[in-house]
Amino acid sequence: MPLARSLSITSLSGLEEWDEEFDLEDAVLFEIAWEVANKVGGIYTVIQTKARLTAEEWGENYFLVGPYVESNVRTQVELIEPTNPALKRAIDKMNSSGCKVYFGRWLIEGSPYVVLIDVAFTAWNLDKWKKELWDNFSIGVPWFDREANDAVLFGFLTAWLLGEYAAQCEEPPHILAHFHEWLAGLGLALCRQRQLPVATIFTTHATLLGRYLCAGSVDFYNNLADFNVDKEAGDRQIYHRYCLERTAARCAHVFTTVSQITAVEAEHLLKRKPDIITPNGLNVKKFSAMHEFQNLHAQSKNRIQEFIRGHFYGHLDFNLDKCLFLFIAGRYEFSNKGADIFLEALARLNYLLRVNHSDVTVVAFFIMPARTNNFNVETLKGQAVRKQLWDTAQTVKERFGKKLYESLLVGQLPDVSKMLSKDDFTMMKRAIFATQRQCQPPICTHNMLEDSNDPILTCIRRIGLFNSSADRVKVIFHPEFLSSTSPLLPMDYEEFVRGCHLGVFPSYYEPWGYTPAECTVMGIPSISTNLSGFGCFMEEHIADPSAYGIYILDRRYRGVDESCNQLTSYLFQFCQQSRRARIIQRNRTERLSDLLDWRYLGRYYISARHMALAKAFPDTYFYQPHDSDTAQGFRYPRPASVPPSPSLSRHSSPRQSEAEEDDDRYDEDAEAEKDRLNIRQPLTLPSKKGPALPYTLPGANGERN
Numbered sequence: 001m002p003l004a005r006s007l008s009i010t011s012l013s014g015l016e017e018w019d020e021e022f023d024l025e026d027a028v029l030f031e032i033a034w035e036v037a038n039k040v041g042g043i044y045t046v047i048q049t050k051a052r053l054t055a056e057e058w059g060e061n062y063f064l065v066g067p068y069v070e071s072n073v074r075t076q077v078e079l080i081e082p083t084n085p086a087l088k089r090a091i092d093k094m095n096s097s098g099c100k101v102y103f104g105r106w107l108i109e110g111s112p113y114v115v116l117i118d119v120a121f122t123a124w125n126l127d128k129w130k131k132e133l134w135d136n137f138s139i140g141v142p143w144f145d146r147e148a149n150d151a152v153l154f155g156f157l158t159a160w161l162l163g164e165y166a167a168q169c170e171e172p173p174h175i176l177a178h179f180h181e182w183l184a185g186l187g188l189a190l191c192r193q194r195q196l197p198v199a200t201i202f203t204t205h206a207t208l209l210g211r212y213l214c215a216g217s218v219d220f221y222n223n224l225a226d227f228n229v230d231k232e233a234g235d236r237q238i239y240h241r242y243c244l245e246r247t248a249a250r251c252a253h254v255f256t257t258v259s260q261i262t263a264v265e266a267e268h269l270l271k272r273k274p275d276i277i278t279p280n281g282l283n284v285k286k287f288s289a290m291h292e293f294q295n296l297h298a299q300s301k302n303r304i305q306e307f308i309r310g311h312f313y314g315h316l317d318f319n320l321d322k323c324l325f326l327f328i329a330g331r332y333e334f335s336n337k338g339a340d341i342f343l344e345a346l347a348r349l350n351y352l353l354r355v356n357h358s359d360v361t362v363v364a365f366f367i368m369p370a371r372t373n374n375f376n377v378e379t380l381k382g383q384a385v386r387k388q389l390w391d392t393a394q395t396v397k398e399r400f401g402k403k404l405y406e407s408l409l410v411g412q413l414p415d416v417s418k419m420l421s422k423d424d425f426t427m428m429k430r431a432i433f434a435t436q437r438q439c440q441p442p443i444c445t446h447n448m449l450e451d452s453n454d455p456i457l458t459c460i461r462r463i464g465l466f467n468s469s470a471d472r473v474k475v476i477f478h479p480e481f482l483s484s485t486s487p488l489l490p491m492d493y494e495e496f497v498r499g500c501h502l503g504v505f506p507s508y509y510e511p512w513g514y515t516p517a518e519c520t521v522m523g524i525p526s527i528s529t530n531l532s533g534f535g536c537f538m539e540e541h542i543a544d545p546s547a548y549g550i551y552i553l554d555r556r557y558r559g560v561d562e563s564c565n566q567l568t569s570y571l572f573q574f575c576q577q578s579r580r581a582r583i584i585q586r587n588r589t590e591r592l593s594d595l596l597d598w599r600y601l602g603r604y605y606i607s608a609r610h611m612a613l614a615k616a617f618p619d620t621y622f623y624q625p626h627d628s629d630t631a632q633g634f635r636y637p638r639p640a641s642v643p644p645s646p647s648l649s650r651h652s653s654p655r656q657s658e659a660e661e662d663d664d665r666y667d668e669d670a671e672a673e674k675d676r677l678n679i680r681q682p683l684t685l686p687s688k689k690g691p692a693l694p695y696t697l698p699g700a701n702g703e704r705n
Contacts, residue, residue, distance in 0.1 A: 026174050027613065028061045028084075028165075029054070030115075032158050032187060033180035034150075036066025037076050037106050037114055041331065042280075042514050043180055043205055049283045052110030053602045060113075063087070065158055067150075068102055068116040077114060079104040086173075090164035091115070098122065099157065109283060115161065119153045129156045133186070136193055139243045147183070148241055155186025155244075162187070163196050173197060174617055176609055181205055182241060185248025192251045199616030201608055202252035203278060206511040208245050210265050212236045214336050214509035221261070221531060221556055224268040246270050254612040256604075259533025260540075262511040276608045279537055280512045281601035282521050284593045293498070293523045293590055294583065300491070300499030301325070307489050308363060310386030311379065311445075311476065314437030317469055318361040324575060325500040329367035329493070330515055332479075334455035338506030338529070339366065341560065343456070345506075345567040346473050347463035352572050353472035360575045362473045365500070366456055367493075370479035372446035375488055379445045383488060385434055392431040396424050441467045444477040445488055498522050501582065502574055506553050506567055507532050516550075523590030525549030527570055530556050541595060544638035549589035588639060588671070639671055 031054070035044040047064065055062050060083060073079070082088035082103040091101045100118035105111045129152055133139050141148045158177075166173055178201040179188045191198045209232060214220050233242035249255050249270040256278045257263050263274045305320050330337050346364055353360060400419055407414040443466070448454050456477055460466070467474045484492045497503065503519040503526035513534035516526040528535035528550065535552045538545050545552055551570050555563045577585070594600065614621035 024058060024061065026171075027058075027176060028063070028173060029058050029176045029178065029609065030063050030065055030162065031178045031180075032065040032184045034067060034154065034183040035180070036064045037072050037116065038066055038069050039072070042512070045282075045514055046205070046280050047180070048108050049281065050598055050602065050605070051106070051108055051112045052283060053598045054605070055110035055112045057606065060084070062112055064106065064112050064114045065161065066114060066116055067154060068100065068118040073102070073104075073116065076107055077102075077104045077116065078107060083113070086168040086170070087115075087165055089168040090161060093164055093168070094160060098124075099160075101161070117154065117157045117161070119150055119157065122153060122157060123149075125156070126153060129153070132156075137189065137243075137247060139240060139247070141240045145240070148244070151183045151186055151241075151244060154184065155190060158184065158187035159190035159194065159196070162191055162198055163194060166197050174613065174620065175199065176613055176616075177201070178203065178609070179248060179252075182208060182245035182248065185244055189244075189247045189251045197616075199254075199612040200252045201254045201256060201612045202248045203256045203258070204245065204249065204262070204266055204270070205258050205280075206262065206509075207265055207269050208238055208241050209233050209236075209269050210262075210511075211336070211509060212238060215333065220509070221265075224265060227268070229269055229271075252612075253615040254608050256608050258512040259536060261531060261533060261536050265511075275611060276604060278604040278608055279533065279601050280514065280517070281598035282514075282517060282593075282596050284521055284597040284599075286593075291587070294586065296498050297523065297586065300495045302499075303491055303495070304489075304499045306386070307383070310383040312441045312467070312474070313382050313385045313389075314435050315441050315467070315469055318472075319359065322359050323361045323363060324502065325363050325365065326502045326504055326571070327365040327367060327496070327500050328504050329365075330505070332368040332370050333509075336507060336509040337368070338504075338508060338555075339368065339456060340459060341506045341555075341564050341567060342504050343459045343463060343465075343475075344564050345571060346475065347465060348564070348568040349571045349575070350465060350471055350473035352568070353575065354470070358472060358575065360472065362571075362575065364473060364475050364504075365496075366475070366477045366479075367482060367496075368456070368477075368479060369481055370454065371449040372479050373449055374447050376442050376445055376447055378439070378442045379488060382441070388434060389431050392427055396420070396428060399424060441474070443467060443475055444479065446479050448479065494518075494522070497524055500524060502526065502571075504567075504571075505529070505532070506555065506563070508555055510534070517596050520550065520589055521593040521596055523586045523593075525551070525574075525585055525589050527551040527553055527567065529553040538592075538595075542592070547588065547638050548592050549585045550592070591671075 031047065033043055033047055034040065036047060038044070051064070063084075079102055082091055087103075091103060094101050100121040102116040102118070104114055104116070106114045126149060130141055133141065133152060141152055143149075162175060162177055166175060175196075175198045177188065177191060177198050179185055180203050182204075185202060188200045188202055191200055209227075209229060210220070213227070213232060229242070230239070233239040249266065249272050254275045255266075255272055256276050257266050257274045258278060258280055260277060263277055267273045304325055305323075308320065308323070309316060328337065328339060328342055334340055342364075346362070349362065352358075353362070399421075403419050404414050443460060444451075444457065448457065451457060460475060460477075465471060465473060465475050478489065480486075482489060482491055482493045482496050484490055484495070489496075491499070497519060501524070503516055503524055505513060505516050505526060505528050507513065507529055508531055510529070510532035513528060513532040516528045516532070516534050519526040526549070528538070530536060530539065530552055535550075538550045539552055542548055542550065553563055553567055553570070558566065610621070
């Protein structure tokens with residue numbers, strides 16, 4: 001019996017209740033991406049974190065398809081025999097035909113099945129498949145573009161796999177294939193060209209041409225309609241890649257993207273309006289104790305402070321208890337990620353803190369991987385000096401403690417002048433002399449291969465932030481991903497984020513923005529922009545984002561200098577907050593984590609899959625589309641208590657005393673209870689591991705429809 005469906009894509013409340021459940025028992029989902037068990041960028045995080053929810057919905061009929069990379073398989077995948085008989089026959093048939101296809105479980109949450117294809121093993125087919133690509137699609141791929149060659153091989157192999165699986169099924173199958181990004185998109189186009197019984201979805205997480213255009217000095221978003229896309233792609237020598245991406249978008253039954261602003265971009269550059277928007281989520285883990293994340297912040301902050309003590313040895317003339325840690329992290333795209341405007345704002349912040357005689361010191365970290373050849377010797381020496389000082393202090397403390405203990409045992413008060421020997425004083429003086437330093441603390445923790453041309457270092461030289469004693473803003477450039485095994489800063493990324501006070505991501509091009517989302521989930525305030533998917537999403541669903549520690553920088557309707565002034569204002573006002581105000585703000589930020597949970601955002605992917613099944617198999621599934629422009633997303637109200645945010649706090653007037661601040665009206669439990677009324681309950685999915693449980697989409701006030 002056909003199942004009537006109607007849905008809207010404008011907001012969380014726009015997805016209305018389904019009349020009945022789709023029967024997924026006879027359907028199989030293949031999710032195809034180059035970053036399955038192969039970490040390259042943010043798509044890896046999307047697929048990895050979403051896998052648990054999708055596996056709960058589809059059970060044994062969910063398979064991820066990606067490239068076979070031996071180094072990754074050794075540590076992430078358990079190779080096993082295929083559990084699906086038809087899939088086993090399909091894989092055996094491909095392997096007997098000169099391919100290498102592996103099957104296993106990806107060792108992540110949800111333990112989804114993975115089909116991994118060795119692309120290099122079938123490279124002997126490349127010329128033949130390139131000719132077929134030209135004959136059928138008029139797309140030519142140059143021999144020197146290795147990434148595009150991999151995309152051709154991967155596309156033909158995934159189409160081969162899906163076609164072989166369909167042929168091996170005993171009954172006509174309902175196959176759903178979800179392709180991510182242009183690297184996997186050719187497989188989708190081949191499925192349509194070969195008329196395979198496959199419902200297809202194509203998700204672009206960022207358009208190729210958009211990324212390239214934004215890297216140049218163009219007013220991208222205000223001139224989208226004016227670009228000659230073919231010429232622009234050709235000028236940048238990515239026309240063949242652009243054609244692969246555009247073909248996949250045009251051929252898909254359902255085309256999706258990750259944010260409203262990327263939807264506008266895709267409509268102009270790929271010439272198709274997305275059918276639905278699928279925001280990216282995270283697996284949110286709630287602590288049993290309400291403020292456990294605050295304790296984790298304090299622990300991680302202490303570890304960062306230890307690094308600072310070593311990095312600034314000999315110049316540690318600032319109070320670490322009044323030191324704020326800011327950071328920016330991500331792909332090293334100097335302009336796209338907003339590192340340029342962040343550095344300029346830091347220079348202006350440094351001036352404001354100095355002229356206002358502030359006792360606050362700001363340490364700004366730049367975590368962006370670049371080409372290096374080793375750690376900076378001076379940086380490593382700083383950590384060694386710090387450790388030596390610690391060992392000296394521990395030795396003297398043990399001797400002091402032993403003499404104190406013996407004095408008390410005989411019933412005498414100790415003679416303090418005799419508690420430390422000459423050897424102790426000598427040891428301490430030598431340790432102090434070892435901390436003397438003639439040069440400034442280093443800015444970069446590594447030796448850069450192209451120091452003179454590096455964008456961040458060049459900008460730092462221009463603005464003059466050299467970590468001098470007079471500077472209230474210090475800069476540390478860490479051109480490598482963080483690792484808990486590093487001899488320099490032994491922390492993984494999550495620990496580091498938890499220990500910071502503010503994440504700053506003033507990106508010009510950011511289709512979604514996992515970095516500010518991860519900050520929010522960990523209760524760390526962040527600065528984003530109205531050109532990022534995350535910033536637009538938060539603006540839509542929160543009445544006063546800054547009150548919850550989500551600051552939205554205007555980079556669309558303001559010039560660079562105006563945006564820089566706005567960012568400087570946010571940073572300066574954040575520096576004026578008291579410790580208590582920051583704690584209150586972190587509590588509010590952490591409460592927004594439910595908004596970013598896959599339990600809420602996963603419904604968009606569910607809707608996209610149902611839409612594709614209905615389009616590809618109209619005899620089994622039916623839906624009735626309609627536009628719902630009036631559907632408004634739910635909005636968190638502005639918190640009633642004070643201080644709501646730095647931009648609205650009372651510190652712009654004469655500063656209040658700590659005693660006066662204690663009288664501020666703030667009830668954490670009452671605020672949290674009000675916020676719980678504004679957030680929807682998690683989605684209950686029909687599970688294939690147990691009885692099918694109908695799910696509904698909650699109403700605007702949290703109650704069930």
